[in-house]
Amino acid sequence: MYRVLIADDEPIERQVISKKLNGFFKDQIEIFLAANGVEAVELVKEKNCQIAFLDISMPGKNGLDAAEEIRTFDERCSIIFLTAFDEFSYAKKAIEVRALDYLLKPGADNELINVMEEAFSIADKYETEVKNVDTIKKSTPSSDFNLDEKDFSKSGEIVREAKKYIDEHYKEDISLQDVAGVLGYSDVYFCKLFKQNFGKSFIVYLNELRISKAKEFLANPSINIKDISSEAGYRDANYFARVFKRMTGQTPSEYRNGVID
Incomplete structure (x- = not known):
């Protein structure tokens, strides 16, 4: 619990x-x-x-x-x-x-x-x-914690870099913290820019992207659903099924049957 x-x-x-x-x-x-x-x-x-x-x-x-x-x-x-x-x-x-x-x-x-x-x-x-x-060791604050509102002028470039990274790595076990670190920004700074530019949080965007990819794979009956969960970025097939059902209203099998029929 x-x-x-x-x-x-x-x-x-x-x-x-x-x-x-x-x-x-x-x-x-x-x-x-x-x-x-x-x-x-x-x-x-x-x-x-x-x-x-x-x-x-x-x-x-x-x-x-x-x-x-x-x-x-x-x-x-x-x-x-x-x-x-x-x-x-x-x-x-x-x-x-x-x-x-x-x-x-x-x-x-x-x-x-x-x-x-x-x-x-x-x-x-x-x-x-x-x-x-x-x-537990106390973490050291990132060097970019001292922000100013003018920094948000960089948002377009940051978002483009972030989108490219996520599109290339969505199959991996990535988090907002991972992407922010790769791009060299603090977690919350990146979080705010992401929300401002995409109108949704990083987690929502990532799940929507993964489910969109899963739908493409499900349209191919030769691909096993368990393999699709991995290809879409979900390590656990049961967890993938729960997220898919929550976001689409259907189980992966139900969605596949509807597409193929």
Whole structure:
């Protein structure tokens, strides 16, 4: 079970996100709720939460301050900011605390699902590589953390490079962090540019590309569906089937039958 914190001072907002997550990831997650930043920090520490949704605008200790405090004792937690405002200053702060992403409210279901799956992947990686929390080494901030809004004039070039890299490597186990690193940019800087130019997050774009490729392969009846999952960039055939069903409303077999018939 993945331990997930949802911190928002609005009870309705907490319940909406909680209901969505339980609907999408039933039996996979345990959810804890916090009404402010102080409670959020306490719960992450007490419950050892692997994923934390933090509303930025909370009274007292806001989400940004809570995230900064969480990072003093937990380098592993996937922090996802929730905000109603797309402010550049939030991106800069997110860089400092190495947040996984920040979602605009009300968030789209596909972005919520994809960021959760990315967080699951990160949690699994830590479970495999780290046996004891005391052995975790604190990461050093990237040299490009000091950003200025004029840097966003480079967005066209960065996006072209990113698109080319993703198109060439979508079959591999790549993440936003991988692509940002290859191109020489910080995670959140690249994340914001990607969203601004594509109108969707990196994870959503990658899954849409992979499913599009899978559809092409499925039109060829001579290719085994298990092989198609690998060719489309999914190591696990069952996981591929779940993503395909979620994004198309059909299983790979159902889609193939419809195309061939």
